[in-house]
Amino acid sequence: MKLANRLDKIPPYLFVEISRKIAEKKARGEDVISFAIGDPDSPTPEHIIRSLCAAAHDPVNHRYPETFGMPELCQAIAGWYRRRFNVVLDPAKEVLPLIGSKEGVGHMSFCLLDPGDVALVPDPGYPVYSISSLLAGGEVYYLPLVESRAFLPDLEVIPADILKKARVIWLCYPNNPTGAVAGPEFFEKVVAFAKKNDIAVCHDAPYTEVAFDGYRPHSFLETPGAKEVGVEFHSLSKTYNMTGWRIGMVVGNHTMVDALFRFKSNLDSGIPQAIQIAAIEALTGKQDDIPIRNQKYQQRRDKLVKALEEIGLKVTKPMASFYIWARIPSGYTSAQYTAELLDKAGVAVTPGTGYGKSGEGYVRLSITQPDDRFNEGIRRLLTLRAK
Numbered sequence: 001m002k003l004a005n006r007l008d009k010i011p012p013y014l015f016v017e018i019s020r021k022i023a024e025k026k027a028r029g030e031d032v033i034s035f036a037i038g039d040p041d042s043p044t045p046e047h048i049i050r051s052l053c054a055a056a057h058d059p060v061n062h063r064y065p066e067t068f069g070m071p072e073l074c075q076a077i078a079g080w081y082r083r084r085f086n087v088v089l090d091p092a093k094e095v096l097p098l099i100g101s102k103e104g105v106g107h108m109s110f111c112l113l114d115p116g117d118v119a120l121v122p123d124p125g126y127p128v129y130s131i132s133s134l135l136a137g138g139e140v141y142y143l144p145l146v147e148s149r150a151f152l153p154d155l156e157v158i159p160a161d162i163l164k165k166a167r168v169i170w171l172c173y174p175n176n177p178t179g180a181v182a183g184p185e186f187f188e189k190v191v192a193f194a195k196k197n198d199i200a201v202c203h204d205a206p207y208t209e210v211a212f213d214g215y216r217p218h219s220f221l222e223t224p225g226a227k228e229v230g231v232e233f234h235s236l237s238k239t240y241n242m243t244g245w246r247i248g249m250v251v252g253n254h255t256m257v258d259a260l261f262r263f264k265s266n267l268d269s270g271i272p273q274a275i276q277i278a279a280i281e282a283l284t285g286k287q288d289d290i291p292i293r294n295q296k297y298q299q300r301r302d303k304l305v306k307a308l309e310e311i312g313l314k315v316t317k318p319m320a321s322f323y324i325w326a327r328i329p330s331g332y333t334s335a336q337y338t339a340e341l342l343d344k345a346g347v348a349v350t351p352g353t354g355y356g357k358s359g360e361g362y363v364r365l366s367i368t369q370p371d372d373r374f375n376e377g378i379r380r381l382l383t384l385r386a387k
């Protein structure tokens with residue numbers, strides 16, 4: 001069978017080697033503690049599950065959902081943005097619910113790129129930005145995120161010939177994988193840059209509600225003029241521990257929201273309605289599970305940062321997201337250090353290079369394991385302390 005050439009554009013899975021090693025260890029009956037995956041360990045709050053169950057029993061929700069998303073959900077999303085960020089959105093034109101934000105992120109590339117067009121993509125970054133750009137026939141120009149610039153890209157150094165071909169810039173703050181955050185001054189620069197060069201902005205923001213020490217992350221759409229140039233993706237996955245239910249949204253620029261709707265509506269038939277109803281409850285119901293959950297993450301963050309420092313890694317405590325981006329000791333590549341942690345401590349992390357070339361010299365650890373596993377992981381890491 002001959003498969004489409006575009007599938008060849010999907011780069012080889014970067015964690016092949018490490019995944020094979022983990023599988024081998026497990027096959028030998030050895031226990032591996034994984035700090036590799038960011039997926040909330042707390043359950044979805046009870047009031048949300050209750051509304052989901054009730055909705056599942058209602059036959060109205062057994063039929064095809066409305067493709068665009070229930071108007072009540074679009075209103076709930078607009079209401080949440082207004083309360084949380086003081087951002088005003090037209091629920092009919094500037095809001096589109098998604099089957100998880102990953103789906104929307106991936107499909108947006110197909111709405112913005114023709115062959116030969118360029119996507120500006122952060123390195124390190126969530127792999128979907130680059131892979132969807134390539135699948136859409138576009139080219140990728142990487143924007144290095146380096147520690148000396150607080151992991152914010154330098155928009156001034158992008159060559160003029162690239163800017164001419166660039167159609168979109170992808171950004172993500174609070175950032176996966178570095179845990180970095182961005183403030184209004186940076187977003188103002190982004191809006192000016194986008195206007196000057198006629199480049200669409202896609203801000204992927206699933207971690208705005210996972211923050212510590214009283215810090216409140218910003219929405220890109222708070223920035224004056226943002227809606228003229230871009231959209232923001234948000235998700236209920238990380239905010240309400242709902243990764244398993246698959247629901248998120250894109251909001252902002254009407255032309256981009258509408259383009260994504262036109263594209264998507266030919267591929268999917270909307271989000272199961274019971275899940276949309278659960279999302280309405282999540283966005284409009286009580287919000288007090290979030291600070292409690294963040295408090296728990298914050299304690300784990302502090303413990304993990306301390307343990308990593310004790311075994312010789314350099315870490316800046318993240319103010320948001322559930323990732324620790326740790327600089328490894330010199331003398332190792334990220335892949336070697338990852339293998340060493342697995343072999344010597346039975347602990348899995350992700351090599352920074354899994355997120356791009358500029359991730360060399362780092363590993364990423366997540367703080368989303370249940371406490372007993374998390375604490376066992378910390379204990380194992382500490383066995384590597386120089387004796």
Ligand SMILES: *Cc1c(COP(=O)(O)O)cnc(C)c1O
Pocket residue numbers: 099100101102103105126172176204206234235236237243246247248
């Ligand atoms: C988790 C994550 C997503 C996807 O979230 P879903 O809504 O579950 O699809 C998107 N972008 C980044 C950077 C993420 O870490």
